[in-house]
Amino acid sequence: MMTTGRLRYLAYLSEDPDRMADFYTRHLALEELGRSNSGDISLTDGSFNITFLKARDDLDEMDKTIGLHHIGLEVDDMDKVITKYLDRTPRGEVIEEQGGLHFGEVRIFDPECHAISLSESNFGIGREETRIPRMAHIALNALDPTNILDFYVDMFNFRELDTSRERRQQGRKNRFAADGFTNFAIHPYYNITLEGHEERFGMNHIGFLVSDMDEKLANFKKEIPVAPRPDSRPYAEHRIRDLEANGVDLSMAKGWEVDLGKWENGV
Structure with missing residues (x-):
């Protein structure tokens, strides 16, 4: 079914x-x-x-x-x-x-x-409007990322992405899926060797596409710290923490893979 x-x-x-x-x-x-x-x-x-x-x-x-x-x-x-x-x-x-x-x-x-x-509704959003800035990435930490991936593929017809299959070939546990609009990352909680990894179980961080990175960073820096993401990461150039310490990735050039063969960025 x-x-x-x-x-x-x-x-x-x-x-x-x-x-x-x-x-x-x-x-x-x-x-x-x-x-x-x-x-x-x-x-x-x-x-x-x-x-x-x-x-x-x-x-x-x-x-x-x-x-x-x-x-x-x-x-x-x-x-x-x-x-x-x-x-x-x-x-x-x-x-x-x-x-x-x-x-x-x-x-x-x-x-x-x-x-x-x-x-069964769209959570009160009303008429959809695709614009930038927009949220295009949600990341979880899991004990068994493949099991969580299989759940979303089976239950909601998410697609496993090429970036995820590459990590399978590398023997890594990180998994990536998408619903056609949002990149959904499932990282292993116990992942101490990965640069930039944060051990927060469950909901870990989100990511926004932006079209004016320099201006955004300048404004954020007036209130909160801004840190670059590791160059080895396929997505996102910077990470901030909001006023209650939640992680938010920002991407303009790299963007996110939101479906098989479909990438979106802020350029």
Whole structure:
């Protein structure tokens, strides 16, 4: 049974959603979609709903770590996706979410228990607009990257990318997939030999395409440190940390592989 999904949603747990939303709006031209009475704020780059959930007990989150929290996918047929998920994972949890602008409709979990929000809508984005800056990269750290890759390929028809197959041939565990719009990296958590690797399990960092790197870096440097990425990395030229220490890669020339044979950059 074929089921498909597209990355559309990114959730943070935040101590100060107002401050975070202001930072991303000023530096990466995100636009506000709306706010909740509980302090949650949702922004968009035209393709993603990027939501800063106000950290609080009534969210009932299993993982209460501040920062990047979980992803969400727009799916073609929710019933088919849930059926396939339970066929694949008979004891898998299927949790109803609050819906609306700040949440998905249903939550499932990947093989390493990381939350995935699902929606048959596009998470309140409305009419899609492809523009730059835009988020084009999401990276996870996993214990078994190949198992996570297989899950997304099977469940959502993600494609394994050439950069991933190259690493298989090299005996490396890094895996890369895509849904046609976003590069999805799955790095091994225990990877101490890789230059620039950060041991943050689960959601690790994101990446934005930009068209004016020098100007962006100059503005970021007024508030936060900016560091170049290792030359050995196939994607991204620089990394910053936002106001709650989440990693954000910036790329203009290198870009990201977002499907088989399809690269996008900010030039």
